[in-house]
Amino acid sequence: MSRHFGERTENAERMVGIKDVAREAGVSVGTVSNVINRPERVSQETRARVQAAIERLGYVRSESARQLRAGSSRLVALLVLDMANPFFVDLARGAERAARRAGLGVVVCNSGQNPDEEAEYLALFAEQRVNGVLVTPADPTGRTLDTLRRQGTPFVLVDRVAPGTEQCSVSVDDVAGGALIGRHLAQAGHRTLAYVSGPPHLRQVQDRREGMHRALAEAGLPPEALLELPAGQLDVAAGRDAGARLLGLAQRPTAVFCANDLLALGVLQAMYAAGVRVPEDLAIVGYDDIEFAAAAAVPLTSVRQPAAALGNMAAELLLEETGQAAPDHCHQRVVLQPELVVRQSSLFRR
Ligand code: RIB
Secondary structure, eight states: OOEEETTEEEOOOOOOOHHHHHHHHTSOHHHHHHHHHOGGGSOHHHHHHHHHHHHHHTOOOOHHHHHHHHSSOSEEEEEESOTTSHHHHHHHHHHHHHHHHTTOEEEEEEOTTOHHHHHHHHHHHHHTTOSEEEEOOOOTTOHHHHHHHHTTOOEEEESSOOSSSSSEEEEEOHHHHHHHHHHHHHHTTOOSEEEEEOOTTOHHHHHHHHHHHHHHHHTTOOGGGEEEEEOSSSSHHHHHHHHHHHHTOSSOOSEEEESSHHHHHHHHHHHHHHTOOTTTTOEEEOSBOOHHHHHSSSOOBEEEOOHHHHHHHHHHHHHHHHSTTGGGOOOOEEEEOOEEEOOGGGOOOO
C-alpha cells in the first residue's frame, strides 16, 4: 500500500505482528511466543520453522508490549553529572558490566549538573518504566528523587551518600578526600592555598571543601589561609579560567586544590602557558584520578575515586532490589575510603 504526499511517496507498511509469523509458520501464536521467550518448550523442528518465518517477515518483538506484561523494561538508566568527564565514563563501564551479567542494558543520560535537566530525565525514566535508575544527583534538595520514589521506580545514588535509609547509595567519602589533600599540602609546607571549587549546589564540591578546611585547621592554619575561586563548571575550560584568576592575584598562593581533575588540568594548562613552574611555583592537586591525571604534562596528584567499582556496586545493589531477591533486599549505604595518589604536580617541599 503506498500513499502520495506531494512529491514524496511514502510506503506505509503495517508492522509485522506475531499473528503474521504464526500464520506464515503454520503454528499458534502461543507457539511463536514460546519460541521467543521459552524456546526450551518447543521442538527443534518447530523452533527452526518459526525462526525462518521471523527472518522472512522481518518480525521484531514489541518491547513496549513486553514491558507492559513484565512491568518494566530491560534497561537500567544511568544519569550522570557530566558525560564528558572520564570519571563518569569509567563509572558507566562498571555499571554496564553488572547489568550485562543480568541480561540488561544501560542507557546513559547527562544532567549537565542541572537540577531541571535531572527532573526531566527522571520523569522520562519513570514514564519508560526502566528497570531502575542509577543517579548522581544534581538537585541538592532531593525533590526529584522523592518524586521518583513516589512513582515506585527503584533507584540507587552513585557518588552520593543517601541522606536517609530509604534507598541504597554507593560513594566515596569526599570529606576524607579533601582532608587527605589538606594534610598533604600542609605537610609539604604550604601556608597560602586556593580551592578551585565547582557549582556550589553539588555536595561533592561542599564535602571536598569541608575536608580541606578541617585538615588545614588541624595543621594550625587559619581559615583565611584557603582562598576559594568558584568555577561555574567542573571542566577544563573552567580550570583555565580559574588559572587566569590565579595569575592575576597580587599574592599568588603556593598550592591549589581543584574540585576535580578536569579543573586541575585546566589550571595546569594556564600555568604552563604563563611560564609558571609546577610544582616549584605552584603545586596543583585534582580529584578523581582519571587516566589523564597520570598522563598530564606534569603528572597530577589526585584523590582516587574507584569509578568503575562505584558503578558496578551501585548496579549490583539496584539489580538485587529489582530482581528475584527483592523481597530480602535491605537498603545499603556503601561508603568507600579515598586514596591520595601523589605525583609530580605537588612534589616540592617549601
Ligand atoms: O562531575 C562532577 C564531579 O563529581 C566528578 O569529577 C566527580 O568527582 C564527581 O564526584
